[in-house]
Amino acid sequence: MAIVKIDGLSVVQPNWNAPKNIKAFTTTRLGGKSNIPFDSFNLGLNVDVNRDATISNREQLIQALKLPEPPRWVSQTHSTIVHDVSKMEATCEADATFTTESNQVCAILTADCLPILLTNEQGSFVAAIHAGWRGLLNGILENTLKASPFLDHTTIAWLAPAISQKAFEVGPEVKEAFLDSDSSYESFFVNSSRANHFFADLYGIARQKLEQFGLAKHQISGGEYCTYTDSTHFYSYRRDGKDSGRQATLIWMEG
Numbered sequence: 311m312a313i314v315k316i317d318g319l320s321v322v323q324p325n326w327n328a329p330k331n332i333k334a335f336t337t338t339r340l341g342g343k344s345n346i347p348f349d350s351f352n353l354g355l356n357v358d359v360n361r362d363a364t365i366s367n368r369e370q371l372i373q374a375l376k377l378p379e380p381p382r383w384v385s386q387t388h389s390t391i392v393h394d395v396s397k398m399e400a401t402c403e404a405d406a407t408f409t410t411e412s413n414q415v416c417a418i419l420t421a422d423c424l425p426i427l428l429t430n431e432q433g434s435f436v437a438a439i440h441a442g443w444r445g446l447l448n449g450i451l452e453n454t455l456k457a458s459p460f461l462d463h464t465t466i467a468w469l470a471p472a473i474s475q476k477a478f479e480v481g482p483e484v485k486e487a488f489l490d491s492d493s494s495y496e497s498f499f500v501n502s503s504r505a506n507h508f509f510a511d512l513y514g515i516a517r518q519k520l521e522q523f524g525l526a527k528h529q530i531s532g533g534e535y536c537t538y539t540d541s542t543h544f545y546s547y548r549r550d551g552k553d554s555g556r557q558a559t560l561i562w563m564e565g
Contacts, residue, residue: 313338313543319351319374320543324468326531329433331412334561335375336425336470338543342367344555352545352555354419371558381417381560382407388444392457405445406454408437412565417558421547422478422537424512425470425559426451428458435459436561441516443480447487451519467520469532470559473548475500475511477538482506488515 313322322336342351343363353371355364372380382395384404392406395414407416408428416438418425423442429435437458441450455461475498485508488495495518498511513533520530537544537557545555 317374319370321375322471322535324427324470324532326466326468327431328429328466329431331433331564332429332436332561333375333564334427334429334436334468334559336559337371337557339545339555339557340543342370347550347553348555351557353558354421354556357552357555375560377415377560378413378562378564379415381415381558383417383419386418386440388440388442390445390448390450390453392450392453394457405441405450406437406439406457408435408454408458409563410435410459412563415560415562417560419556419558420470420472420537421545421550421554421556422473424472424516426454426516427468427470427559427561428454429466429561429563430462431464431466433563435461436563438559438561441512443484443510443512446512446515446519447491451516452523455520455523463524465525466529467525467531469513469516469530471535471537471540471544471557472512472533473538473546474513474536475509477536477548478510478512479504479507480510482508484508484510494518 320338320340343366344352348358389405391404393404395407395409396411418440426439428437485499498514499508538546547554
């Protein structure tokens with residue numbers, strides 16, 4: 311995985327073995343028109359009062375990455391709702407989308423939550439998932455895997471930039487909720503210096519869920535970045551609160 315510059319825009323490219331017709335990126339905070347503290351490539355319309363700058367950034371995104379269409383944005387609510395974007399007529403509530411149609415761009419916005427992209431070795435479907443701890447706990451990943459067509463032993467996944475375990479401190483209720491669902495999640499929580507607090511590994515939980523669904527270890531890549539500690543490249547709600555912008559993770563089939 312590497313950060314590259316495409317037509318003036320700095321983006322992260324997945325380090326996976328997807329076929330050539332699959333295009334996927336995560337944006338960084340570099341290269342746009344948003345002002346401090348959202349500088350400079352915020353893509354979240356609901357966080358910055360300067361909507362004109364965000365709209366300009368979204369237009370730049372389309373042009374720089376040569377998107378075949380504007381991204382199919384959804385209203386993310388930490389739900390377990392999955393939509394086929396080919397059937398979406400307007401922005402709707404969802405935390406994951408998929409398509410089997412070419413030139414339809416699945417996209418999610420994040421600022422610490424875990425973006426997960428799916429496709430297969432044939433390049434016949436794509437999916438984008440917004441997985442915060444609530445979504446991971448309640449089944450957004452499983453729901454997407456069940457809904458996605460052509461899901462089989464050729465499916466591959468990329469864990470895009472999110473908050474790492476060393477920066478994601480949670481209270482006992484989060485750990486208990488995961489352990490109530492599966493006691494094996496114990497290994498993804500380590501003690502914090504604060505009493506009865508823990509550092510949670512979203513990347514690790516997602517990997518285990520994908521493996522339980524049948525993906526082999528070599529079919530899952532990513533998970534190297536930390537949005538919290540890398541303030542140069544990424545927005546982080548845990549770090550910046552209401553002053554945090556949003557980066558986008560996108561995937562589509564070229565055709």
